[in-house]
Amino acid sequence: MTMMEEKITDAIVSRFFEKFRENLRLDVAIVGAGPSGLVAAHDLARKGLRVALFERNLAPGGGIWGGGMLMNEVVVQQEAAAIVKDFHVSTRDVGDGYATVDAVELASGLIFGCRKAGASVFNAVSVEDIVFQSDRVAGLVINWAPVQRERMHVDPLVVTARAVLDGTGHPAEVVSMACRKAGVRIDTASGDVMGERPMWMESGEASTVKNTKRLYPGLYASGMAANNACGGARMGPIFGGMLMSGRKAANLIAEDLHA
Numbered sequence: 001m002t003m004m005e006e007k008i009t010d011a012i013v014s015r016f017f018e019k020f021r022e023n024l025r026l027d028v029a030i031v032g033a034g035p036s037g038l039v040a041a042h043d044l045a046r047k048g049l050r051v052a053l054f055e056r057n058l059a060p061g062g063g064i065w066g067g068g069m070l071m072n073e074v075v076v077q078q079e080a081a082a083i084v085k086d087f088h089v090s091t092r093d094v095g096d097g098y099a100t101v102d103a104v105e106l107a108s109g110l111i112f113g114c115r116k117a118g119a120s121v122f123n124a125v126s127v128e129d130i131v132f133q134s135d136r137v138a139g140l141v142i143n144w145a146p147v148q149r150e151r152m153h154v155d156p157l158v159v160t161a162r163a164v165l166d167g168t169g170h171p172a173e174v175v176s177m178a179c180r181k182a183g184v185r186i187d188t189a190s191g192d193v194m195g196e197r198p199m200w201m202e203s204g205e206a207s208t209v210k211n212t213k214r215l216y217p218g219l220y221a222s223g224m225a226a227n228n229a230c231g232g233a234r235m236g237p238i239f240g241g242m243l244m245s246g247r248k249a250a251n252l253i254a255e256d257l258h259a
Helices: 004-022 035-046 078-086 103-117 145-149 173-182 201-210 223-230 240-258
Strands: 025-031 051-055 073-077 092-095 098-102 120-123 125-133 136-144 157-166 197-199 213-216 219-221
Touching: 004 120, 025 035, 025 136, 025 240, 035 051, 035 103, 035 223, 035 240, 051 125, 073 078, 073 103, 073 240, 078 098, 078 240, 098 103, 103 120, 125 145, 125 157, 125 173, 136 145, 136 173, 157 173, 157 223, 157 240, 173 213, 173 219, 173 223, 201 223, 201 240, 213 240, 219 223, 219 240, 223 240
Parallel strands: 025 051, 025 157, 051 120, 157 219
Antiparallel strands: 073 098, 092 098, 125 136, 136 157, 213 219
């Protein structure tokens, strides 16, 4: 008879490595499971693409959980309400074209919807580097986040992807890595990461969507990563632009991969 302890451990180890093997070759690898990354993953998976998100933190959801200054409510514009409804998340109208959303419901709803659509999520995983082949971004170099945090000398592993989406938020880590290590010129006014500008909500919301694009063959950016790359303003605890950015990124990537 198999001992209960052995059975439980075997089930976890077997299923995890089965899931990991299934995602070694991806259509789309998304770095950062914040609002734009989760929406993009959901939409791409529903289009039949193999998608995985890699999130450094233990809990996906990015900056949603804390709301504004730890008050767990966020705001979305009515034009983003359709995306919120796609995830069966409730909103409360506050007038002037805005609605509040419970931050915990939004974060958990996006995560659940992303998984139910068929996207895989690997939490506590850091991206150390990109795969760069034939003048395009072709995958990610990954390691456990605690390994990177503790600066252990442990070699990483690799997943390949036809497209990589930088959803890392304010740092735009993947785009910065491509510019720094591969020496590429990206599709910005300077050819390099231009840096995030100070708070201006109206401008930042518009530019988050506008700046969502393919920056280099195989490399895309969404959410605040797109704004940092292209020099857009920050916008704080209003999330409509980031949700719309994720949807735009998914449509752009799907169109490119199906071309």
